Amino acid sequence: MAWTRKDLLGLEELTKEEIELVLTTAESFKEVSTRDIKKVPALRGKTVVNLFYEPSTRTRVSFEVAAKRLSADVINVAVQESSVKKGETLIDTARNIEALKADIIVVRHSASGAANIIARHVGISVVNGGDGWHEHPTQALLDMFTLKEKLGKIEGLKVSIVGDIAHSRVARSNIWGLTKLGAEVTVCAPKILIPPGIEKMGARVTHDIDEALKGADAINVLRMQFERDEQKAFPSPLDYFKTFGITRERLETAKKEIVVMHPGPINRGIEMSSEVADCPNSVILEQVTNGIAVRMAVLFLVTQGHDQRDENTH
Ligand code: CP
Numbered sequence: 001m002a003w004t005r006k007d008l009l010g011l012e013e014l015t016k017e018e019i020e021l022v023l024t025t026a027e028s029f030k031e032v033s034t035r036d037i038k039k040v041p042a043l044r045g046k047t048v049v050n051l052f053y054e055p056s057t058r059t060r061v062s063f064e065v066a067a068k069r070l071s072a073d074v075i076n077v078a079v080q081e082s083s084v085k086k087g088e089t090l091i092d093t094a095r096n097i098e099a100l101k102a103d104i105i106v107v108r109h110s111a112s113g114a115a116n117i118i119a120r121h122v123g124i125s126v127v128n129g130g131d132g133w134h135e136h137p138t139q140a141l142l143d144m145f146t147l148k149e150k151l152g153k154i155e156g157l158k159v160s161i162v163g164d165i166a167h168s169r170v171a172r173s174n175i176w177g178l179t180k181l182g183a184e185v186t187v188c189a190p191k192i193l194i195p196p197g198i199e200k201m202g203a204r205v206t207h208d209i210d211e212a213l214k215g216a217d218a219i220n221v222l223r224m225q226f227e228r229d230e231q232k233a234f235p236s237p238l239d240y241f242k243t244f245g246i247t248r249e250r251l252e253t254a255k256k257e258i259v260v261m262h263p264g265p266i267n268r269g270i271e272m273s274s275e276v277a278d279c280p281n282s283v284i285l286e287q288v289t290n291g292i293a294v295r296m297a298v299l300f301l302v303t304q305g306h307d308q309r310d311e312n313t314h
Contacts, residue, residue: 006306007119007126008298010135011176019141019177025297026145026290032069033292042300043070046103050076051093052129053084053109058264058288059129059138063106066295075102094118094126103306104299107131112169125302133167139263140173142294144181146287147218150259155182160212161203162188162244163222163271166195170222170263175201188212189244192233209244210253218259221246221271237270246272251281259283 001017011019032040048067052060060076067074077097084093090109097105104125107115112132119126130136148154159178165171165187178185179202186204187194194205206212213219224240235243251258260272260282268274277284 002308003301003305004308006124006302006309007115007128008137008302009115009119009126009128011137011140011173011180012135014137014176014180016180019144019180022141022294022297022301023145023148025301026141026293029069029296029300030290030293032296033289038069039071040069041071043067043072043103043303046070046072046303047101048072048074048104048106048299049097049102050074050129051079051097051105051107052077053079053107053114054130056108056129058291059108059136062288062291063127063129063138063295063299066292067104067299069292070296070299072103072299090114090118091121094122098122098124104302125306127298127302130169132169133172134169135173135176136169136263137173137177138291138295138298139170140177141298142287142291143170143174143220143261143263144177145290145294146261146283147259149286149290150283151217154178157183157217158186158215159183159218159220160186160188160216161220161222162209162212162246164193164225165189165198165222166193167225167228168222170220172201174220175203179203186212186216190235190240209246209250213250213254213258216254216258218261219246219254220261220263222263223265223267224270237267241270245270246276248273248275248279251276251279257281261287264288 050060064074106127106129108129109131112134114131115126115128128137161171175185188206258281262284266277
């Protein structure tokens, strides 16, 4: 199949075939990062702008590395030092980046829907680097890529997502992606951190960590977003760790070969112990490495999708 989208905004809108195309394209790009000269000319002459309104280590650096490995030019907008501080709107900023002849905007924003809004107002490609509580599509794609690499498939896998589901764009994108590819997804958290209606997305809900671990092929452990606890209703970090934290003892009750994932940043001693974060089952740093190949695939495909549209309209 051919990719026809100019943007990647979320996994909700993608078909199973489109998700699989990203994963197989990423497989072919993974080898580039093992070369002495880690570069291919696929996006030579293209310009990628990273527009991050929220903090990021992995996603921003990974997109920059991915773009450079494809020979694109990369500009990182320092939002705190930009005209955003003078009151420029998101749409005006994006339209000005387009006027500067960039080809792709990668955006992270605290507002759900920010990437979709930009995509409606510019003709260049837009990639969602995480918008509010909505979606973080490249994180879920790299999680699925890593699972497929480790376990050989996605279909039929039992994946438990544990942690702050309510505030997690990573959880939402993973649920859309994994269920489309035929995995069974369980979400596990205290009641206050399970958003209403999550079952309608295809996930099973439990509040029992032992149940979430039992029979799981993989667990994806999410950070507790204490900074969003405006009502002061979250369990304390210590209580959370006691009830839901992934410890060596808990992991020993799970399948021996269970894959332990975390999108980062980790709060060691809250959602998981250091011992678990660094144990042989953990693929946390492999996820980060795989993020490069997945983001190379996404940048490559949205460029193809954009250029295809251009050809069709001329
Ligand atoms: N996983 C993730 O999005 O990490 P960053 O916030 O560091 O980009």
